[in-house]
Amino acid sequence: MGTAPTSAASSPAPSSPAASSPTARTLADLDTPFAVVDVHRTRRNIERLRARAERLGVALRPHVKTAKSPDAAALLHDCAPGPVTVSTLAEAEAFADAGHRDITYAVGIEPRKLPRVIALLRRGVTLRVLLDSTEQAMFVASAARAAGVTVPAQIEIDCDGHRGGLRPDAPGLTGIGRALDDAGCLDGVLTHAGESYFCHTTEEQRAAARNERDAAVAAAERLRAAGLTVATVSVGSTPTAHAADDLTGVTELRAGNYVFFDLVMAGLGVCDLDDLALSVVVTVIGHRPEYGWIVTDGGWMAMSRDRGTAAQAQDQGYGLVADLSGALIPNLVMTAASQEHGTLTARNGADLPELPIGTRLRVLPNHACATAAQHHGYHIIDGARGPAAVPRVQAYWPRVSGW
Template identity: 45%
Template structure:
């Protein structure tokens, strides 16, 4: 990811939301890199660790103004995002409570997938004008996220989505600059689009997050191989339903999450693909359904489980969505050989 951004001549602002771990970030987002966060709890923990340039990439809500001010008081260069005139009005009305200047970016809807204002929407200029003329606020620029890239199953479509993402944030930046509101931040990115081929000329930075471990969604899109997935849930065989050819494991949705993000992929991985204890995929075996603490492992062809699934056998489950699975835990067991724990990394939870 770093090489891709360097080749494109843009800065990389990693999103630390997948692992939410200072120790993990030391590998892929070492100080003094700028980072992206999804919660202000992450921002607080990373600020205390010395990170000073932080983008909070979720639309700011009024109930978080006090947390934002606390970060500003710790000399953090914090950028928040908004995407409506209502959000701008509330933020500007409360800006007098801020003790230090706050950077504000406008989120651009680049693909009709979720949040953001369209690059040609007339409210774009109104939002920037409101922010730029409010004391204690600094208009920073624009950011976009191509969430629709998670539906791009080949390189050509990912390239097209990456180009569309860039074009839309650049168009928004141009319209703002033409209206007298130049953008210092022109930010775009998602793991599939940053790794795609597209011109990034004019962007100031790119963002991505799940590449820190990858997952079955990324593998299903062709962004990575199954062997690239660096996160798994270690579980144990606790029983069988022999007439149904089921293997029962002690990892249900509380351990794996309820995310079924590959259900529309060519290969539906259910709640996760099954590996042996060393991490080798057991072909055809997957977690078909889950209860709170029970997972049900089946074979796609209805095969009867062999001695690989004997009672007490340890297995590894590859996550459908790494961010959702990782969120079930307070820490990670770090291994270099899939046999011994070499370190334990705490995780930052909460909001």
């Protein structure tokens, strides 16, 4: 097998049999397609935001929904389990198994999921839930009372019309706060500047960060003015986390994508292309010179159908193409995908490079969260060991999947 099995709640494993076997020592030794992570770039990306949060005087609660890997999460907080955000209860359970005790489940809660929330709380995990309606506050309060536990709950605030949440001035806000507080469950407020993914300049991203902070702090102040205690004021998205210049009133910062970054983030100027830690190794399986195509064995099953850069000034197709060492091949782009076929074409009038059948390439994805989700785990290389034509595989990190 090219990749190792995964499970809905896999426990962390430092390396897979595939990666540690004598026949799988380099990126040339595994069957394509497969996902690769450069741990050197990952560490550098993590350190960059860690230092930012420290300068801004806020705690960092990374979102682990991108890598979904306890091994990657072990790098987030100086090799000790620290606060994390998750997007599924399967993640919450897997990260609890890996020793994490402070977890925010940042998707609106529904009644059917509360038994699993309460089971985690009983295991000693501080699992915070999110909600934006009186209806949810009532059933969370009711379930907490029935179980005899505190379910720490955050009220989702809508700062930019992106998705869920209440506007900071919504009439219902303080009523929800009071319903939670009556059951001892009010933890705070949380917002996410999802529209910052469409802010194409640093100044726009900085404005989005100010707006995100202002919305969260205004909501917290309204609740406090109503006599309620608000411990957590949580903000974040990868673009705003890297643009914020003042987080006064905020207690914690969230971001997820930054651990790997991707072409969408590079297109927004949040990172450089050489910060991209995730790529997919593919092999050339054909040529159609009459159409100007090189065909690979990496299609949308390996890359995902995400075309996030289609909305940016420079559409990067399904991804930019590098050689196996990671060096970008100028003007070569993956422009089409079937399930297990990728089509590479040259742009800007460039000639197609000579890449014989069997040539291995690395494709940098539009959206790391979506591409990573197509794989059971990551084969780890370490760019800090210096450039290598065929990088060695250091470890295998399995991913959590399912719900």
